[in-house]
Amino acid sequence: MTGVMLAGLVAVPPPAYAAPGEELHAVRTVTGPDGVEHIHHDRTYQGLPVLGGDVITHGDRAPESRTLSPLTALSTTPQVSGPAAVAIAAKSFPYEPSGSPRLVIEGIGDTAAARVPAPAWDVLVTGTRPDGLPTALHVLVDAATGVVRTTYDDVQADTGHGFHSGDVPLTTTTSGTSTLRILKDPTRGTFGTYDADTRRYFTDADGDWANGKPSNPQTDGVDVQWGAAVTYDFYKQTFGYTLVENSDFSDGPSTLNAGVHEGDKLSNAYWSAQCHCMRFGDGNGVTTNPYTSLDVVAHEATHSVIARTAKLFYTGESGGLNEATADIAGNLVEFFAANPNDTPDYLVGEKVWKAAPLRYMDRPSRDGASPDCWSPTVGSLDVHRSSGVGNHAFFLLANGSGPSAWGDSPTCDGATVTGVGRDTAARLWFHALTTQWTSSTDYAGARAGMLAAASELYGQCGAEYRAVQAAWSAVAVTGADQPCP
Numbered sequence: 147m148t149g150v151m152l153a154g155l156v157a158v159p160p161p162a163y164a165a166p167g168e169e170l171h172a173v174r175t176v177t178g179p180d181g182v183e184h185i186h187h188d189r190t191y192q193g194l195p196v197l198g199g200d201v202i203t204h205g206d207r208a209p210e211s212r213t214l215s216p217l218t219a220l221s222t223t224p225q226v227s228g229p230a231a232v233a234i235a236a237k238s239f240p241y242e243p244s245g246s247p248r249l250v251i252e253g254i255g256d257t258a259a260a261r262v263p264a265p266a267w268d269v270l271v272t273g274t275r276p277d278g279l280p281t282a283l284h285v286l287v288d289a290a291t292g293v294v295r296t297t298y299d300d301v302q303a304d305t306g307h308g309f310h311s312g313d314v315p316l317t318t319t320t321s322g323t324s325t326l327r328i329l330k331d332p333t334r335g336t337f338g339t340y341d342a343d344t345r346r347y348f349t350d351a352d353g354d355w356a357n358g359k360p361s362n363p364q365t366d367g368v369d370v371q372w373g374a375a376v377t378y379d380f381y382k383q384t385f386g387y388t389l390v391e392n393s394d395f396s397d398g399p400s401t402l403n404a405g406v407h408e409g410d411k412l413s414n415a416y417w418s419a420q421c422h423c424m425r426f427g428d429g430n431g432v433t434t435n436p437y438t439s440l441d442v443v444a445h446e447a448t449h450s451v452i453a454r455t456a457k458l459f460y461t462g463e464s465g466g467l468n469e470a471t472a473d474i475a476g477n478l479v480e481f482f483a484a485n486p487n488d489t490p491d492y493l494v495g496e497k498v499w500k501a502a503p504l505r506y507m508d509r510p511s512r513d514g515a516s517p518d519c520w521s522p523t524v525g526s527l528d529v530h531r532s533s534g535v536g537n538h539a540f541f542l543l544a545n546g547s548g549p550s551a552w553g554d555s556p557t558c559d560g561a562t563v564t565g566v567g568r569d570t571a572a573r574l575w576f577h578a579l580t581t582q583w584t585s586s587t588d589y590a591g592a593r594a595g596m597l598a599a600a601s602e603l604y605g606q607c608g609a610e611y612r613a614v615q616a617a618w619s620a621v622a623v624t625g626a627d628q629p630c631p
């Protein structure tokens with residue numbers, strides 16, 4: 147009896163296959179709305195996996211779904227040894243062999259002519275591709291001739307078409323033997339983007355995601371997934387920091403997850419310490435676009451970084467410092483990404499509100515509400531306004547005062563500030579965030595902590611230390627630090 151028993155049901159026996167030793171093995175079942183069991187089977191031949199040989203039966207309906215015909219008799223004795231196949235694969239691609247080769251029947255060639263099944267060694271090689279993406283490439287070496295028959299990659303380098311980001315690469319996940327892509331990135335934790343309404347990760351049949359239009363539900367997912375991947379890479383490569391969060395799903399620890407289509411035409415985005423997730427609204431389509439631009443995604447992801455480091459309370463001056471940190475990182479990630487569809491700047495949310503940027507770093511008062519300079523009442527402002535003091539200080543530290551390529555930045559003390567450059571400013575800010583600032587640090591404490599960071603990284607009263615003093619003094623945040631000679 148070759149019928150397959152699955153939980154609670156007796157399946158129709160799989161069709162008889164031609165060659166002796168050819169077998170089908172049920173692996174999963176999808177039940178249609180009319181009760182028909184669609185049963186996926188993997189195929190083996192004399193115990194060897196038949197790549198491309200899977201078959202789906204549909205209850206008692208004929209025909210079954212398959213690509214490969216029943217096999218004709220094959221010799222499975224390899225003429226090429228496993229180690230020889232590994233050597234051939236290693237010579238053919240600039241990657242390192244990984245693990246042991248396995249003997250298979252290969253029937254997945256790119257053309258019908260190439261899909262004539264034959265024994266092959268499946269050799270895994272791994273490394274980094276010229277475009278910077280990781281690769282885990284399966285090289286199928288003909289077990290009779292030693293010719294490379296075909297390859298396939300476990301890292302699915304898909305393409306997404308975002309609304310803000312344009313055409314961008316995505317690294318996605320497949321499940322088992324299915325070719326269906328899931329919008330989860332196995333190379334960056336398991337970061338994934340889902341629909342906030344259905345709480346299901348986005349999926350795609352062919353790896354060509356969305357169409358750049360907000361009307362396509364995947365489009366916002368592409369912008370967020372790509373933005374989060376870039377943010378992950380920025381933190382890893384710039385600071386050696388891994389964006390890790392507890393998932394709001396039950397699939398265990400993972401990187402931060404994201405939901406899109408949050409609310410009803412919501413013109414906002416947020417990170418929540420409750421769900422350890424970030425959520426993005428669609429915008430209203432009239433005055434606002436989807437809140438899924440790169441600086442917004444990096445801003446929200448940075449709230450999770452703050453929650454794992456300084457834990458700045460989201461109120462008063464520490465709340466302003468928290469928001470400024472998120473705004474700064476949002477723009478640093480723009481520079482890191484250098485996407486021609488979203489060119490870097492020191493503007494915050496310039497692509498989400500159609501009329502103007504949400505915030506400005508060179509002169510925060512350009513938004514009509516944020517302060518350029520500290521005052522004793524700053525802490526009573528909304529945190530998205532009191533952030534102006536921190537944003538302004540960072541801008542001055544990076545770029546200096548007066549006109550520059552990125553704006554025209556005034557000083558509150560009339561002094562001239564010489565910038566230390568974006569990379570050094572970022573290093574100082576992140577070191578203070580992760581080693582000096584505590585949950586209730588105010589702006590005076592931010593200055594003191596950043597000076598301690600400057601002393602540690604560059605020496606007391608070095609050029610960087612003096613620049614930190616000058617930048618904070620220029621936004622009217624003074625301190626008890628000794629003046630340098």
Ligand SMILES: [Zn+2]
Binds near residue numbers: 445446449469472
């Ligand atoms: Zn925020």
